[in-house]
Amino acid sequence: MAAITLDPIGRVHSPRIEAKDDFWGDVISVIELDSTRFTPESVLGLTDFSHILVVFHLDRVPDDSVVSSASHPRNNPDWPRVGIFAQRKKHRPNRLGVSICELLQVDGLKLKVKALDAIEGTPVLDIKPYVREFEPDPAQVRQPQWMTELMRDYFS
Amino acid sequence: MAAITLDPIGRVHSPRIEAKDDFWGDVISVIELDSTRFTPESVLGLTDFSHILVVFHLDRVPDDSVVSSASHPRNNPDWPRVGIFAQRKKHRPNRLGVSICELLQVDGLKLKVKALDAIEGTPVLDIKPYVREFEPDPAQVRQPQWMTELMRDYFS
Numbered sequence: 023m024a025a026i027t028l029d030p031i032g033r034v035h036s037p038r039i040e041a042k043d044d045f046w047g048d049v050i051s052v053i054e055l056d057s058t059r060f061t062p063e064s065v066l067g068l069t070d071f072s073h074i075l076v077v078f079h080l081d082r083v084p085d086d087s088v089v090s091s092a093s094h095p096r097n098n099p100d101w102p103r104v105g106i107f108a109q110r111k112k113h114r115p116n117r118l119g120v121s122i123c124e125l126l127q128v129d130g131l132k133l134k135v136k137a138l139d140a141i142e143g144t145p146v147l148d149i150k151p152y153v154r155e156f157e158p159d160p161a162q163v164r165q166p167q168w169m170t171e172l173m174r175d176y177f178s
Numbered sequence: 179m180a181a182i183t184l185d186p187i188g189r190v191h192s193p194r195i196e197a198k199d200d201f202w203g204d205v206i207s208v209i210e211l212d213s214t215r216f217t218p219e220s221v222l223g224l225t226d227f228s229h230i231l232v233v234f235h236l237d238r239v240p241d242d243s244v245v246s247s248a249s250h251p252r253n254n255p256d257w258p259r260v261g262i263f264a265q266r267k268k269h270r271p272n273r274l275g276v277s278i279c280e281l282l283q284v285d286g287l288k289l290k291v292k293a294l295d296a297i298e299g300t301p302v303l304d305i306k307p308y309v310r311e312f313e314p315d316p317a318q319v320r321q322p323q324w325m326t327e328l329m330r331d332y333f334s
Binding site: 023024025026027028029030031033055056059060061062063064065066067068070071072073074075077079081090091092102103104105106107108109110114115116118120121122124145147148149150151152153154155156157158160162163164165166169170173176177 | 179180181182183184185186187189211212215216217218219220221222223224226227228229230231233235237246247248258259260261262263264265266270271272274276277278280301303304305306307308309310311312313314316318319320321322325326329332333
């Protein structure tokens with residue numbers, strides 16, 4: 023299959039300069055869109071949404087640390103071995119991150135957001151409004167216990 | 179900012195061969211992972227999740243139809259002009275799609291899913307398990323009325 027080339031639309035400015043596993047809940051960041059390609063028209067109406075979905079490139083993850091197989095999440099032997107596509111681990115093929123965060127403010131091409139789990143300088147590939155109808159019925163959602171345990175402090 | 183090159187991890191096989199705006203709810207598709215790079219270990223444990231998040235490339239959207247500014251969604255003058263990043267429109271920079279779908283079955287490298295809004299042949303860039311804790315509190319989510327109206331038949 024042919025490779026796909028993407029151009030970042032902007033960058034994350036975050037107080038976090040190193041990746042950490044947990045405690046993203048109170049992190050306030052700014053996504054700054056590329057002013058050579060976009061204008062405030064590109065985000066017109068975005069503040070009518072409380073949350074946005076951000077696609078970003080985990081560019082600080084070294085190529086040679088990417089895995090395609092199974093492992094214990096966070097190397098915790100108490101949790102089962104699971105495949106890379108059954109985890110949210112960042113050492114993944116294509117190193118894409120997808121996160122939902124609260125949109126606090128839009129100032130020109132700067133989007134102030136809360137709880138975005140991306141570090142300083144991270145290239146952003148897309149921003150979409152968070153839309154209720156794209157989400158499953160919470161009553162139908164099922165996930166394994168290990169994931170619930172792993173997420174305990176993620177957004178603390 | 180430097181361009182980013184991604185390699186598709188697989189492809190969508192869908193009964194839909196053309197993009198349509200609505201009625202994705204009953205579409206059953208198969209995501210087939212690239213067997214030259216992955217093994218069933220890559221999706222080990224995935225069936226413990228009811229839903230998956232799929233990142234894909236909207237490769238049939240012509241480059242010259244991509245917009246970076248504002249427009250009326252679906253050209254409907256009754257809805258406000260909104261920026262490309264305040265819409266889910268597919269003619270967007272980097273042409274990335276992100277969707278949640280129900281995981282019905284995993285058979286080797288074939289993932290059978292329900293309600294994936296991607297057409298036959300679409301390159302897949304990542305698969306992540308859908309995890310409750312990554313979602314906002316539904317009581318805190320706000321979206322404009324035009325989007326609720328637009329989504330009315332999307333997953334019918």
